[in-house]
Amino acid sequence: MHGWDAAEFAIAMTDTVSPLAPEQFAHLPPLDGVRIGTTAAGIKYADRTDLMLMIFDAPASVAGVFTQSLCPSAPVEFCRHNLGGGAARALVVNSGNANAFTGKKGSEAAQITAKTAARAVGCGLDEVFLASTGVIGEPLDANGFSGALEQLAANTEPDAWIGAAKAIMTTDTYPKVATRTARVGGTEVRINGIAKGAGMIAPDMATMLSFVVTDADIASGALQALLFDGVDGTFNAITVDSDTSTSDTLMLFATGTAANKGAPHISDAGDAALADFKTALFDLLKDLALQIVRDGEGARKMVEITVKGAASDEAAKTIALSIANSPLVKTAVAGEDANWGRIVMAVGKAGQEAHRDRLKIWFGDIRVAVDGERDPDYSEEAAAQVMKQPEIDITVDVGVSDGSATVWTCDLTKEYVAINGDYRS
Amino acid sequence: MHGWDAAEFAIAMTDTVSPLAPEQFAHLPPLDGVRIGTTAAGIKYADRTDLMLMIFDAPASVAGVFTQSLCPSAPVEFCRHNLGGGAARALVVNSGNANAFTGKKGSEAAQITAKTAARAVGCGLDEVFLASTGVIGEPLDANGFSGALEQLAANTEPDAWIGAAKAIMTTDTYPKVATRTARVGGTEVRINGIAKGAGMIAPDMATMLSFVVTDADIASGALQALLFDGVDGTFNAITVDSDTSTSDTLMLFATGTAANKGAPHISDAGDAALADFKTALFDLLKDLALQIVRDGEGARKMVEITVKGAASDEAAKTIALSIANSPLVKTAVAGEDANWGRIVMAVGKAGQEAHRDRLKIWFGDIRVAVDGERDPDYSEEAAAQVMKQPEIDITVDVGVSDGSATVWTCDLTKEYVAINGDYRS
Numbered sequence: 034m035h036g037w038d039a040a041e042f043a044i045a046m047t048d049t050v051s052p053l054a055p056e057q058f059a060h061l062p063p064l065d066g067v068r069i070g071t072t073a074a075g076i077k078y079a080d081r082t083d084l085m086l087m088i089f090d091a092p093a094s095v096a097g098v099f100t101q102s103l104c105p106s107a108p109v110e111f112c113r114h115n116l117g118g119g120a121a122r123a124l125v126v127n128s129g130n131a132n133a134f135t136g137k138k139g140s141e142a143a144q145i146t147a148k149t150a151a152r153a154v155g156c157g158l159d160e161v162f163l164a165s166t167g168v169i170g171e172p173l174d175a176n177g178f179s180g181a182l183e184q185l186a187a188n189t190e191p192d193a194w195i196g197a198a199k200a201i202m203t204t205d206t207y208p209k210v211a212t213r214t215a216r217v218g219g220t221e222v223r224i225n226g227i228a229k230g231a232g233m234i235a236p237d238m239a240t241m242l243s244f245v246v247t248d249a250d251i252a253s254g255a256l257q258a259l260l261f262d263g264v265d266g267t268f269n270a271i272t273v274d275s276d277t278s279t280s281d282t283l284m285l286f287a288t289g290t291a292a293n294k295g296a297p298h299i300s301d302a303g304d305a306a307l308a309d310f311k312t313a314l315f316d317l318l319k320d321l322a323l324q325i326v327r328d329g330e331g332a333r334k335m336v337e338i339t340v341k342g343a344a345s346d347e348a349a350k351t352i353a354l355s356i357a358n359s360p361l362v363k364t365a366v367a368g369e370d371a372n373w374g375r376i377v378m379a380v381g382k383a384g385q386e387a388h389r390d391r392l393k394i395w396f397g398d399i400r401v402a403v404d405g406e407r408d409p410d411y412s413e414e415a416a417a418q419v420m421k422q423p424e425i426d427i428t429v430d431v432g433v434s435d436g437s438a439t440v441w442t443c444d445l446t447k448e449y450v451a452i453n454g455d456y457r458s
Numbered sequence: 459m460h461g462w463d464a465a466e467f468a469i470a471m472t473d474t475v476s477p478l479a480p481e482q483f484a485h486l487p488p489l490d491g492v493r494i495g496t497t498a499a500g501i502k503y504a505d506r507t508d509l510m511l512m513i514f515d516a517p518a519s520v521a522g523v524f525t526q527s528l529c530p531s532a533p534v535e536f537c538r539h540n541l542g543g544g545a546a547r548a549l550v551v552n553s554g555n556a557n558a559f560t561g562k563k564g565s566e567a568a569q570i571t572a573k574t575a576a577r578a579v580g581c582g583l584d585e586v587f588l589a590s591t592g593v594i595g596e597p598l599d600a601n602g603f604s605g606a607l608e609q610l611a612a613n614t615e616p617d618a619w620i621g622a623a624k625a626i627m628t629t630d631t632y633p634k635v636a637t638r639t640a641r642v643g644g645t646e647v648r649i650n651g652i653a654k655g656a657g658m659i660a661p662d663m664a665t666m667l668s669f670v671v672t673d674a675d676i677a678s679g680a681l682q683a684l685l686f687d688g689v690d691g692t693f694n695a696i697t698v699d700s701d702t703s704t705s706d707t708l709m710l711f712a713t714g715t716a717a718n719k720g721a722p723h724i725s726d727a728g729d730a731a732l733a734d735f736k737t738a739l740f741d742l743l744k745d746l747a748l749q750i751v752r753d754g755e756g757a758r759k760m761v762e763i764t765v766k767g768a769a770s771d772e773a774a775k776t777i778a779l780s781i782a783n784s785p786l787v788k789t790a791v792a793g794e795d796a797n798w799g800r801i802v803m804a805v806g807k808a809g810q811e812a813h814r815d816r817l818k819i820w821f822g823d824i825r826v827a828v829d830g831e832r833d834p835d836y837s838e839e840a841a842a843q844v845m846k847q848p849e850i851d852i853t854v855d856v857g858v859s860d861g862s863a864t865v866w867t868c869d870l871t872k873e874y875v876a877i878n879g880d881y882r883s
């Protein structure tokens with residue numbers, strides 16, 4: 034599984050890798066007590082790795098954040114239900130079919146998958162977690178890949194994280210992986226995470242699927258509190274196209290195996306011993322979230338939008354997302370046009386307090402607008418130079434108070450339209 | 459001014475006329491007491507008609523609905539202020555520059571324009587109404603076209619409606635005109651309307667600019683009530699790209715000159731004598747609003763979205779707009795893909811009650827989904843045939859109650875991205 038690079042991957046999986054892809058991918062080392070298997074189960078395409086099974090040798094603590102869609106997928110409902118048990122032994126993820134809007138058949142398919150996994154792993158049904166991504170509305174034939182799942186359980190290995198990241202991809206042009214270490218009570222613990230995204234990416238949840246595992250010894254309740262805290266400025270601060278999937282799932286598992294090395298058991302998210310872990314976790318979540326934006330369908334530019342001077346942090350985020358989701362702002366970025374008039378438009382439509390005549394706007398370091406009009410010192414050439422870069426920072430001060438927020442998005446290109454105008458065929 | 463057709467117009471003004479343009483344009487007859495002048499004042503481009511002056515020989519009743527943007531343009535603020543006076547003698551509209559986000563200079567430019575018009579027409583400053591459309595953030599040099607405005611006032615004609623519709627265009631590929639007659643108390647009255655749109659089109663207000671004039675004798679208060687009533691299912695039910703302009707303006711003027719033919723004076727919008735007029739007015743507003751969608755930037759498909767079975771009409775409209783504004787739905791339409799999974803997604807993210815397992819979806823007459831899953835009788839070929847048409851109806855029953863709403867949008871094409879990635883240059 035090692036030794037592959039982005040170019041090699043591109044040839045294997047898709048025609049083109051996003052030009053914003055990280056230059057190199059992290060190697061995710063094995064985590065004690067975690068084994069992974071992947072296979073091509075033929076869910077939608079032949080010879081495409083599309084099924085991933087992760088086994089926790091002992092029950093892991095578990096936390097999750099899911100789509101806010103009122104039409105969630107069957108696996109999302111299944112996971113929400115099992116989350117109450119607070120223990121995970123198996124995670125099954127398939128790509129190619131989202132098992133969403135599949136009615137009763139959808140719940141049945143989730144049950145069949147979970148039962149097969151529980152039997153193969155030797156655990157309770159309530160210790161299984163599921164996620165599916167791909168086409169919506171097509172019945173998922175879980176019987177079809179039950180056999181593959183049983184075989185997988187017998188063929189897992191600890192050092193297969195990159196394979197897991199690949200197995201959950203759909204229109205992604207590269208797998209998303211990240212790893213961090215942190216100290217909890219003097220003992221080093223590790224956090225590994227994988228994600229997939231591409232399109233239908235907007236809060237809440239922002240990503241389609243992401244799974245993060247640590248060997249730290251943290252109780253499920255504390256884990257859930259950490260995750261809620263961590264998503265606000267990371268997965269829930271990214272948007273590709275303002276569209277929220279029926280399947281968005283972010284799960285965090287803690288095996289507790291670092292206790293063998295002396296890591297303390299943590300039952301409260303406010304425990305001071307978690308400070309370093311929290312920083313590392315949030316940093317990893319942001320890393321994965323931004324990798325998703327960098328692989329936004331058709332993306333050619335990465336855009337970081339910071340709004341300050343708002344009535345509150347929440348108001349700032351609403352304004353920032355209004356800018357980030359504006360088709361006119363996103364096409365202007367695609368066209369390398371420092372069109373700050375469209376930023377004003379997006380601020381104005383956000384419905385949050387903004388002082389029109391105190392508004393300031395920057396592209397990169399170039400202040401293009403001040404006091405409600407064009408900056409008299411504004412050089413169009415300097416701003417044009419900023420817009421030519423693959424990564425663009427936009428900052429807006431709305432002149433009301435001190436609320437601030439940062440969100441990330443990509444540009445809206447002809448390629449986005451091409452990809453999504455012909456996805457199913 | 460007569461005798462031109464769409465093809466001829468296309469050659470004159472732009473490279474291509476929208477394929478969804480009406481096959482023929484209405485001829486708007488003169489209205490007693492209304493004179494129009496247009497000219498090329500060189501506001502942004504040379505030799506481009508960009509200035510329109512409409513004169514009401516006697517004070518007309520006036521009503522207006524404006525953008526909800528919190529960063530409105532100077533002309534919007536000017537009109538809102540003058541609306542209180544309830545009388546109009548002059549309407550000045552320029553294209554090429556929106557006079558938005560132009561700070562103090564913007565208010566000054568509005569004042570200069572209005573003063574010049576008031577002097578030329580011989581009326582009070584509070585009887586002048588203004589609108590500007592075009593680039594945001596560039597100072598508008600009102601002194602530059604003051605002379606042109608004075609000349610215009612001396613060169614108006616009654617039969618120049620199509621010229622007015624052309625003068626207010628920006629990236630529109632055709633002028634939007636509509637006319638209706640109605641009976642008020644046994645007397646025939648007429649309503650003429652013009653509009654411009656293209657991009658940055660979403661409620662509220664939906665259009666950038668539209669001006670409607672009738673010779674009916676209706677007081678300003680009643681006129682305003684009629685207009686508020688009329689926009690909800692027309693201008694505020696269309697969206698091209700979810701982006702709300704800083705300049706959106708819809709104004710309705712009533713000269714009252716039909717009183718000379720025996721039309722009664724109406725002072726209450728609830729007056730039974732207005733029934734036929736109301737129908738004609740709302741029909742005209744819808745006609746103009748749909749013409750704007752048909753000329754949405756890059757539009758190749760016209761989409762009518764009806765949501766029924768919602769908790770309320772308002773909830774239905776929220777869901778319908780969530781579908782209409784979804785980039786994934788819009789690109790699927792562009793790709794002629796009957797991708798109803800994306801409709802489910804858009805229903806789910808709308809935040810309004812919907813019964814996932816009672817959801818029904820139709821493309822045209824083809825029911826593609828029922829009871830929360832794919833319709834067992836659904837023929838992909840039949841749905842594909844619907845998607846090939848230039849006009850597509852999407853209907854969704856969310857299975858909650860009996861709230862319903864209809865909105866209109868267009869598809870999201872590569873041309874939209876091309877137009878908006880290179881608008882200013």
